[in-house]
Amino acid sequence: MPKFGKTSTARLQSCHPDLQAIFTVVIQSLDCSIFCGHRNKADQQQAFNASLSQVQFPNSKHNSMPSMATDAGPYFTELKNTDWEDIKAFATFAGYVKRVSHELLAQGVITHHIRWGGDWDGDGRTSDQTFHDLPHFELIKVN
Template identity: 50%
Template sequence: MYSFSSNSYEELMTCHRDWMVICLELINFIDFSIFEGHRGEYAQNKAVADGKSELRWPLSKHNQYPSMAIDMGPYFAELKNTDWNDLSAFAAFAGAVLVTAKRLYIAGDITHQVIWGGDWDSDGRTLDHKFRDYPHFELTEENVWNL
């Protein structure tokens, strides 16, 4: 069983309850890091300037409190870090997040569905988007899973 670093846990505590439920379930099976939950005005506008977001403050779901968005990705013990160049690892991780979230939603344990920044329209294709944000996930009230 894996556990969160203090940084990951602190970021998780800035997020919506549904993210807490999803992440606490997922950490039982996959080692991962939470990079960012809530983002203030300076951090949001810096993310835009750095090309990591397209939405200026206060339009990102990261800007709500608690945060409806979370940035996270796989952690590799042998690297003692995330491999930011391993997009396949991010996609595999996203699959685990989405399956976990869907199972918890169907069970009634969470109230929102989840969108991944690598597949904004949830159609299973990643190359049909000009902006791909592989660590990014959002809670949504939309019926993206066609349930």
């Protein structure tokens, strides 16, 4: 069974309990890595400067403590890494994360919906996005 390494565990611990609950379930079935949880001002500016974020500090959901966003993706044992070019793997991973989050919300385990950075408007289409942030998952309020 997959499990998080020390770095992913530490990053996930900086996140909101709902994100921790979601990814604790995800890792039981899919091997994955947590690339980022909370970002301080310097980290957010670096992400912005590298065009990995469209917002500056303190406007990212990564900037709150606990973080309302995390960057995560599939981990491939044979590569001992993530394949950043495998867009379909990220989409498949995101579908699983969203499914887990819907189930946990229905069970009352978490209190937020999740939004994926590959489908910001949640319509199931990725081709209508102007900014793709495939590892990004953020919590949004339940209406």
